[in-house]
Amino acid sequence: QLVLTQPPAASASLGASVKLTCTLSSGHSTYTIAWHQQLPGKGPRYLMKLKSDGSHKKGDGIPDRFSGSSSGAERYLTISNLQSDDEAVYYCQTWTADIRGVFGGGTRLTVL
Amino acid sequence: QVQLVQSGAEVKKPGASVKVSCQASGYIFSNHDINWVRQASGQGLEWIGWMNPYTGNTGYRQTFRGRVAMTRNTSTRTAYMELTGLTSEDTAVYYCVRPNVGEYTFDYWGQGSLVIVSS
Numbered sequence: 001q002l003v004l005t006q007p008p009a010a011s012a013s014l015g016a017s018v019k020l021t022c023t024l025s026s027g028h029s030t031y032t033i034a035w036h037q038q039l040p041g042k043g044p045r046y047l048m049k050l051k052s053d054g055s056h057k058k059g060d061g062i063p064d065r066f067s068g069s070s071s072g073a074e075r076y077l078t079i080s081n082l083q084s085d086d087e088a089v090y091y092c093q094t095w096t097a098d099i100r101g102v103f104g105g106g107t108r109l110t111v112l
Numbered sequence: 113q114v115q116l117v118q119s120g121a122e123v124k125k126p127g128a129s130v131k132v133s134c135q136a137s138g139y140i141f142s143n144h145d146i147n148w149v150r151q152a153s154g155q156g157l158e159w160i161g162w163m164n165p166y167t168g169n170t171g172y173r174q175t176f177r178g179r180v181a182m183t184r185n186t187s188t189r190t191a192y193m194e195l196t197g198l199t200s201e202d203t204a205v206y207y208c209v210r211p212n213v214g215e216y217t218f219d220y221w222g223q224g225s226l227v228i229v230s231s
Contacts, residue, residue, distance in 0.1 A: 032217065033217070036218070036221075043224045044221050046217070046218060046219045049215060049217040049219075091156070091157055093217065094217075095211075098171070099159065099173065100145075100147060100159065100171065100211070101157075101162075101218070102159070103156060103159065106156050
């Protein structure tokens with residue numbers, strides 16, 4: 001069964017960088033995922049899709065401060081030069097033939 | 113630009129049904145599935161199901177089968193999700209989402225429709 005695991009919380013200082021992690025369950029290390037951002041009180045917004053080779057394609061208007069990388073079953077979202085507006089919950093998402101929306105539990109990012 | 117515009121908030125009694133709409137623009141409606149995802153207050157994202165606007169084919173999460181129906185009107189480029197037998201557990205914001213073609217990443221989200229189930 002395909003499961004995406006995310007740490008529930010992360011924090012970093014204003015202006016610093018943070019690397020968020022999404023881990024694919026055993027046997028699914030080649031899967032492409034997407035990262036989504038959900039600001040407080042808002043709906044989710046697509047940030048990027050990220051492949052197992054680390055290549056990624058961002059959505060319209062997503063700043064260069066957001067980037068993705070991969071290592072084995074881990075998928076990362078790195079946010080550089082953190083702004084207060086980056087405080088949000090970040091979800092990873094992938095799919096299977098039967099379950100077309102598989103979500104991680106989300107990581108709540110606090111900007112200190 | 114791609115937009116998914118959803119219907120407004122609804123308040124329903126337990127046992128009732130709700131039908132949420134999602135009007136698409138900015139792309140060829142029949143070329144992309146529409147999926148529905150919900151989020152209860154303070155909780156994560158839960159996928160409900162998908163619909164192919166070209167064929168009308170659908171697929172639903174096991175827990176919703178028998179209680180959900182996804183349909184469309186291609187002339188108005190509108191997708192619908194109807195949920196029956198509502199309970200308080202169905203109180204949530206419901207989102208329509210459009211996946212990419214080829215790789216099923218959700219690249220556009222509707223603004224969400226709040227459904228409250230309360231007696």
